[in-house]
Amino acid sequence: MESETVIQVLLRERIRITAFAVVVLRDVHSADDVFQHVVMNALEKRSEFLDTEHLFAWSIRTARFRAIDLARKNRLMVLPDDVLDLMEQSQTNVEDVVAEGSERSVALQKCMAKLPISAREMLRMRYHDGLSVKNIAERFQRSVEAVYQSFSRVHRTLRTCVEKELVQSIREVP
């Protein structure tokens, strides 16, 4: 397979590969590293791929094993294999949630933008900057349990908001 084709396929499937790695690793940057690892390896092995489906299946598998390896190295608890299989199978939903421009994705972006600045900063610190809940609790001068509850509230808020946005978008369709 031409390297051009390998890159095209992997970039097209990037969201799905990265999103799957995030489930295992719980770290956006590490998940992106896994994607980079997949791309580099796929380019090296490009002559072995029979077609694009073969390449994609190999990529998801490689991402999964790589992510699990990293998770174990970092002493992270890993979900059982059968649950990961189910998560892997629900890729259509993954794309629906994550893909740029999809209804759910736009709804989520709108809802995240509606969050107050301090809540957004909290999400950013936890997920983007990779601070632990304990670190955030120290910075906010609150108990760890209170910060857990705050995160749960933000997640609930986002779920309710996304559902409302989706209902509204259905109503708006003529």
Next chain:
Amino acid sequence: MTPPRQNQLVDRLEFLEDLAVRYWDNSLTAAELDQLSELLRNDPKAREQFQLLNTVAIRSGELGDLLPTEPASWNLRAAVESPTDALDFSETREDTKKEPPNRRLVLKYASVGLVAGISGLAMGSWFRQPVQVPTARLIGYYGAVTLGGVRVPQTGSPLHPGSTLATANAESSVLVETAFGSRLQLPGNSTITLGDDGHTWRLTRGHVAAMVPDSVEQSDFQIETDDAIFNVAGPKGRNPELMMLAGRQNQMTDLCVERGNVAVLHPVSGDRMASAQLGDYLTIQSGSAKVTRETRRVVPDRFKLDLSSPLSKRWEAGTRVLTPHGPILAPELRYDRWYGRDMWQVRSDHQWTRGFVRVDENSRIRMCYKVSRPGTVELCLCVRTHFSNQYKHTQGVLGVEIEAENRGPDDWRWVDLPATEFLNHRERPTCAAPWVATLFILNTFEIDLELQVSELEIVRPLLGGRL
């Protein structure tokens, strides 16, 4: 944690949300992990919600676009001052109404449909046209990156002659692959344009790292600045593998070669001015066409501040003062773009291209200093990774705050700290160590503590081998 009644969807989802937060924090008990697994195993709605939560994490990186950019610490302080009122959804809309309209955000959403349409058309035409191979392709980017002045909507965008790629701030970076498989990485605050010939990249601002992997059959690019052309184009054999870093700032161009050979050509005549190979560090002053060479095989593992001679002309802030105690380094008042205020600082000359010392978790940082009044002294090392084959995790800041005391006119004090104590900085590097330090900063914030530094030393225990 008590499991909910199984028949109630909302209860189950709320239970999932509680568990998910702890799952992300790796603080679930084994029993709770089982409960989470059961939920995900048996309930498709729970899997969907779990995926949504993971997407929130992926999207959280974009929250930076929604927040005021300067000063960086403002949001955290606001959150600390009013930690609870922000998390009630009933107040969310009010809060949103109070904020001034975010033009960038409005444009972003207004353009979502347009971008999706254009992307669809672009992807469609990409696959429809059988022979069109772009000159280069954007492999990935991180942070605020623009292509042709427009925020890049998609990784995989082709770069054609005339395309200008820019990273807007220190946190952003981008990785490009040429048609033949060479890779160019643009770190923060840099701009590069692909020339009409399809293989000359014109660096007008900042830095670029370029790599030709061993597997590539032909080198197919050159990097051009106002002062020089760095040519690596040619058949494989002459350059089986190449890694170079180039910069254009402060009226000069510099080049560091970590692997391979690079021909340095005159920017106008194209005459050969020099050639550079492994370990060479070259500088070319604007308008001089004079190449200065320094050969250093690797970035050193030890740095000792040399105050026996005047500071480099490219020193960014701070002065060398001769005192009865000997020469010392003193801060000066300057505007700090990160904090958005005037601050008393020392900033060394920024050596992104060659770096001044390698640092890892085992390094030690020692400093001899004195202050006239007690206060906080921040010591930071800006670091980058040595590897150009990535588009993120390429740079960071190691930083520590020292509570400086003063008990008399000659109260000189030593701090001797392990690098691990510098890893609590908010912008700490997420790339793997060792890191290459490119700049050090001493900061007493808005108060002039009359800081004097007589010695600064950074030592990495010898581990052998090069980067």
